[in-house]
Amino acid sequence: MIFTGKGRERFLDAVAGFETAVRERDGERAQRLLQAMYGRFDRAEEHELVAAGPRLAALLPDMPEGPRALTAVAVGACVERGADPTLCDLYVFQGLAGALASAGEFCERWEATGGGDLPDPDAGDPEPAVLERAGQDAVLGWWLLPRWEMASVAMLNRPAVRTALEPALRTGLLDAVRVVQEASGHDFKCLHYSLLVLDDEPLLALHRPTGTGYLLRMTGIGDTFQLHTLLADVLIGGGHVSGRAPSPQEAAVCRNAPGQVPTTGTFNLVTPGGEWVWNEGTPTDIPVVDGVRVLVLDPPPYERGWPAGRFFPGMAGDLVLERVLGADETRQWLGRCAPPK
Known part of the structure; x- marks a missing residue:
């Protein structure tokens, strides 16, 4: 204003x-x-x-x-x-x-x-x-x-x-x-x-290609474009999975830095039931399973880019990794997930 x-x-x-x-x-x-x-x-x-x-x-x-x-x-x-x-x-x-x-x-x-x-x-x-x-x-x-x-x-x-x-x-x-x-x-x-908008909300991300899982916590994320970029920053930038990591500037504008910069998608976001989670929506589109929102990360079927940034420029956002799941725990979660539709 x-x-x-x-x-x-x-x-x-x-x-x-x-x-x-x-x-x-x-x-x-x-x-x-x-x-x-x-x-x-x-x-x-x-x-x-x-x-x-x-x-x-x-x-x-x-x-x-x-x-x-x-x-x-x-x-x-x-x-x-x-x-x-x-x-x-x-x-x-x-x-x-x-x-x-x-x-x-x-x-x-x-x-x-x-x-x-x-x-x-x-x-x-x-x-x-x-x-x-x-x-x-x-x-x-x-x-x-x-x-x-x-x-x-x-x-x-x-x-x-x-x-x-x-x-x-x-x-x-x-x-x-x-x-x-x-x-x-x-x-x-x-x-x-x-x-x-969700605050202090647990998110369980399951990376299907590597069979690994991650418990994260999200706050102040306005849309799934922002979440997608931050997932790539935390998981790829953090060295947990391979792929293209966002640049420091791409990640910063999704947290609290001003402006927007071009980025490219790294994952295909999928529900445990196999439905796609569209970037145009919000993190509330991710279903809750046993008290936690569960998101499956698959390889992207095609390359897609967008302006990295925040839907609400005045709202600071963040995504932090709390722990890496053990192999057995991840296997159990992935066993409950359907292939992407």
Whole structure:
């Protein structure tokens, strides 16, 4: 998130004025000060943003929907610049849940009144005909959902938020995202994938050509492209199996270095049942067997390249080797695995 502007006043002055306007329910003044905050953001000092994030988040429950979503984006931007996300995330996720529910209702009403292409929230304010067709609250949910997605992903970039997220809340948000995606055909991929990120998650990798096995642990990995590169770094770069190891830069951009660099796939990722695990998915596609996710590594059937890096540039990821399995243990696991389909 980037805010630009030429205001020279202190960022926290605008925040304090905005807080007062919201509590006094002075909508016109609040809107003016919200724009002032946006305009001063690029000049704000780190300590101001650290202080502002929780203060702005605490205002969210008492705000009307439009300014509420814009303020949530500002909260996310403060978190990206150092504010404590654990003091902000609950208010943001509450807003996200409401927006998802309203967006789902919008999709239902749209289909019930004739269907057709859904209006684009990025194309400007909703037309009167859209408001009449679906109702203001439902339309606002659809229109503002991309902003709630932006704010929520900023929260979920932080491991402290992901690990503290109540399972019931995570499941509820994921279910609501899927409902909206299926009803609208719109891909809220960043929100969906961020809610699927695993932390401190065991992964059992079985290298079928050599009959060797490895227990690893993954954290903050946004998609399977990233996991694939890190598997090659740990197993080939670590000297456990042969093949092309990623360069240090290829591995670094998949952990916490900025940018992307070209890489080439080393394995074919397969489930114990023989189905391919596609790089385009997430590590949650790897099935759990006896309490651990199990992945079989086969030779690649063809050469495939992609930009090594992180699906979420603001999310640090890692994959570490915990132990090498013994030969008998590996043989038992591989004996339970089907050939690739």
